[in-house]
Amino acid sequence: MSNQNYSNHRKFYPLYHFIFLPVMLFFTIWGARQFFKNETHSLEFGLFAILSFSILFLAVMMRQHYALGNQNRIIRLEFRLRYFQLFGQVADEAEAKLSFGQIAALRFAPDEEFKELLLATLAENLGSNTIKRSIKNWKPDLMRV
Numbered sequence: 001m002s003n004q005n006y007s008n009h010r011k012f013y014p015l016y017h018f019i020f021l022p023v024m025l026f027f028t029i030w031g032a033r034q035f036f037k038n039e040t041h042s043l044e045f046g047l048f049a050i051l052s053f054s055i056l057f058l059a060v061m062m063r064q065h066y067a068l069g070n071q072n073r074i075i076r077l078e079f080r081l082r083y084f085q086l087f088g089q090v091a092d093e094a095e096a097k098l099s100f101g102q103i104a105a106l107r108f109a110p111d112e113e114f115k116e117l118l119l120a121t122l123a124e125n126l127g128s129n130t131i132k133r134s135i136k137n138w139k140p141d142l143m144r145v
Helices: 014-037 042-087 092-097 100-106 111-124 128-134
Strands: none
Touching: 014 042, 042 092, 042 100, 042 111, 092 111, 100 111, 100 128, 111 128
């Protein structure tokens, strides 16, 4: 794998993102179109479209809900540990001033840049994209969900 940076840090699962989700979207749209086109079986196609949409919606929401909930907790814990290692004090005060997006963006910064970016974020309230774009030596997170 090439070095991780801002332009390639998102992760996709081909079977899920490029096969399952498009197929379910197709079934939903096809069922909805048939509902309006086929008068003799409109009820069946309407139910098919609703069922397809429900499966699609649940697949997207449940996958993200569980995985991201755990990942977010881990990212916060990593921030607290890293803050303590670099500053020698508890991160409660700094963490209270940061949004989760800012904390998540800071995890890509190596230790040398982390301190500087954290202080700049606390002083200037930098957004997560600004933080990510400011990182010179991207520290990859290859275990993302």
